[in-house]
Amino acid sequence: xTSAITGAIGETRRRxxxxxxxxxxxxxxxxxxxxxxxxxIGLLVGFPFLLSLYYSVSNVTVSSQSVQFVGLENFQRILExxxxxxxxxxxxxxxxxxxxxxxxxxxxxATALAADFRGRWLVRLLILLPWxxxxxxxxxxxxxxFDSIYSVINWTARAVGLLGPNEWPIWLGQPTLARASIxxxxxxxxxxxxxxxxxxxxxxxxQDIHDAAEVxxxxxxxHHFQITMPLILPITLVALLxxxxxxxxxxxxxxxxARRSLRHHTGYRQLxxxxxxxxxxxxxxxxxxxVSLSGPRRRCDPVLVVSxxxxxxxT
Amino acid sequence: xxxGDARARYIAGRAVHAAVLIFFVTFLAFxxxxxxxxxxxxxxxxxxxxxxxxxxNSPPTLRHLSVLFEDTQYMQWLLNTGFVGVAVVIITLLLAxxxxxxxxxMTGAWAQTLxxxxxxxYLVPPTILFIPFSxxxxxxxxxxxxxxxxxxYPSFTVPFCTWLLMGFFKAIxxxxxxxxxxxxxxxxxxxxxxxxxxxxxxxxxxxxxxxTLVTQEFVYGVTFITASSSYTVSVGxxxxxVRGDVYFxxxxxAACLIASVPIAVIYNFxxxxxxxxxxxxxxx
Numbered sequence: 001x002t003s004a005i006t007g008a009i010g011e012t013r014r015r016x017x018x019x020x021x022x023x024x025x026x027x028x029x030x031x032x033x034x035x036x037x038x039x040x041i042g043l044l045v046g047f048p049f050l051l052s053l054y055y056s057v058s059n060v061t062v063s064s065q066s067v068q069f070v071g072l073e074n075f076q077r078i079l080e081x082x083x084x085x086x087x088x089x090x091x092x093x094x095x096x097x098x099x100x101x102x103x104x105x106x107x108x109x110a111t112a113l114a115a116d117f118r119g120r121w122l123v124r125l126l127i128l129l130p131w132x133x134x135x136x137x138x139x140x141x142x143x144x145x146f147d148s149i150y151s152v153i154n155w156t157a158r159a160v161g162l163l164g165p166n167e168w169p170i171w172l173g174q175p176t177l178a179r180a181s182i183x184x185x186x187x188x189x190x191x192x193x194x195x196x197x198x199x200x201x202x203x204x205x206x207q208d209i210h211d212a213a214e215v216x217x218x219x220x221x222x223h224h225f226q227i228t229m230p231l232i233l234p235i236t237l238v239a240l241l242x243x244x245x246x247x248x249x250x251x252x253x254x255x256x257x258a259r260r261s262l263r264h265h266t267g268y269r270q271l272x273x274x275x276x277x278x279x280x281x282x283x284x285x286x287x288x289x290x291v292s293l294s295g296p297r298r299r300c301d302p303v304l305v306v307s308x309x310x311x312x313x314x315t
Numbered sequence: 316x317x318x319g320d321a322r323a324r325y326i327a328g329r330a331v332h333a334a335v336l337i338f339f340v341t342f343l344a345f346x347x348x349x350x351x352x353x354x355x356x357x358x359x360x361x362x363x364x365x366x367x368x369x370x371x372n373s374p375p376t377l378r379h380l381s382v383l384f385e386d387t388q389y390m391q392w393l394l395n396t397g398f399v400g401v402a403v404v405i406i407t408l409l410l411a412x413x414x415x416x417x418x419x420x421m422t423g424a425w426a427q428t429l430x431x432x433x434x435x436x437y438l439v440p441p442t443i444l445f446i447p448f449s450x451x452x453x454x455x456x457x458x459x460x461x462x463x464x465x466x467x468y469p470s471f472t473v474p475f476c477t478w479l480l481m482g483f484f485k486a487i488x489x490x491x492x493x494x495x496x497x498x499x500x501x502x503x504x505x506x507x508x509x510x511x512x513x514x515x516x517x518x519x520x521x522x523x524x525x526x527t528l529v530t531q532e533f534v535y536g537v538t539f540i541t542a543s544s545s546y547t548v549s550v551g552x553x554x555x556x557v558r559g560d561v562y563f564x565x566x567x568x569a570a571c572l573i574a575s576v577p578i579a580v581i582y583n584f585x586x587x588x589x590x591x592x593x594x595x596x597x598x599x
Contacts, residue, residue: 030417037414044470045436048447112335125583126344133575134549136533141346152368
């Protein structure tokens with residue numbers, strides 16, 4: 001009995017010694033394992049990022065190889081441009097409204113999917129589709145749905161009597177409708193990912209808590225708003241964060257298509273559309289860049305503000 | 316509450332549940348139904364506003380598909396996308412798996428800071444980077460080659476997958492490696508022989524995510540490559556099937572469907588693991 005205890009203590013000591021010795025070697029191992037990734041990111045994100053900062057204060061263009069420092073001229077030109085401010089405003093409105101709908105819809109849909117029912121796998125497959133379809137192709141599908149002549153939405157609305165004989169909304173041609181269309185496509189695109197994440201949050205809540213609420217007589221709404229919602233709040237924020245970073249990354253396709261449709265409606269372009277028409281088209285790369293820098297930086301602000309506060313949830 | 320009330324409430328609940336599902340499935344999947352029906356419709360049917368657009372008014376046709384495969388290099392674009400995807404996934408795994416593990420096991424405050432810093436680089440939008448990149452690509456002589464995409468795409472897949480894998484590795488108990496190390500394995504040996512085999516789900520998640528990010532990418536693809544034989548699907552289709560103001564709707568819808576549906580089916584098999592991988596770092 002006694003020998004067994006001393007044996008166990010000896011074992012623990014030996015174990016501690018081994019671990020502390022290995023911990024010293026680990027520092028070099030960690031460095032070696034991290035170095036390739038950090039090197040790659042440094043070369044392929046850090047370096048181009050610095051280069052783009054420099055380009056934004058230069059007169060670099062597509063056609064010429066010479067690059068001269070021009071100070072804040074590009075920024076000044078952008079800040080004076082009415083189109084820039086309109087684009088910025090559109091971007092903010094569209095992002096905020098889309099995120100609001102995504103948040104509400106993802107919670108409703110995830111709650112509906114959390115229950116067990118027949119055909120659940122099929123529903124899940126259909127719901128995931130927008131997320132996996134390449135966005136440039138998915139948005140072409142929407143472009144066809146919103147087509148000025150053959151819009152299926154208008155046809156259906158007329159068939160069921162919502163539209164009179166002389167009413168035929170041009171979805172991508174009328175300012176308010178164009179914004180609404182972009183919001184619809186954004187929500188369509190982000191909702192699947194947000195739902196999947198909220199659903200994961202829902203399924204991580206221990207069954208005991210639901211049982212306890214049941215026993216205490218909480219009804220559906222009370223149960224949902226006072227128990228489930230607070231518990232999944234952190235993950236909902238993660239859903240929003242990753243979803244919005246996805247929008248920033250992937251909505252170029254939508255924008256490019258919107259650009260075609262909205263070409264003649266200057267005031268209703270989003271930022272992405274705006275870059276396409278000003279800097280890039282006219283060949284002024286430096287000018288284009290300063291838009292990018294003041295534009296998307298701003299658009300990313302909410303993301304950057306959210307992340308430190310929820311670092312605990314992210315890491 | 317009487318039994319009749321309870322029954323009525325139950326039925327009402329089921330009805331609301333079904334209504335919610337029908338609404339969202341319609342919203343999310345309708346564009347794909349629409350792509351499918353458009354892809355097989357004859358032009359005279361497609362462009363007649365009097366016809367009911369939900370059904371075939373003339374017999375279905377394979378013309379749009381033959382335009383897609385015979386008049387464009389769609390097959391080549393699919394192959395390019397697959398090739399770039401596989402190459403990027405390999406590079407991403409080689410870089411992100413060790414980095415994610417190191418970040419998960421390192422102690423000290425700066426390890427966490429480093430993890431967040433790496434994730435933040437994912438948020439740098441391509442709109443800022445693509446112009447400097449195009450100069451770098453030109454200097455390297457890689458313009459018009461799919462290798463330019465293979466070089467650049469890891470710049471966003473590596474940060475994301477590192478973060479994803481870090482969460483996964485954190486969820487694996489340290490005791491497991493400690494035990495293996497007491498049994499004589501080195502830390503690296505324990506990583507290879509003990510940690511990697513039980514992390515297959517997490518690694519698979521990273522693979523799927525990286526691959527989808529690649530198929531989605533548009534900005535770099537359209538900037539670096541002007542030769543149609545090197546296009547990826549997401550660039551080639553909108554570039555070639557929109558000529559001026561003429562949209563080849565039928566062929567485009569077919570192209571969208573063919574590129575999306577197989578990935579969606581594969582995704583559905585892995586979605587549970589994916590969700591676990593995505594949230595393990597977030598919840599714990």
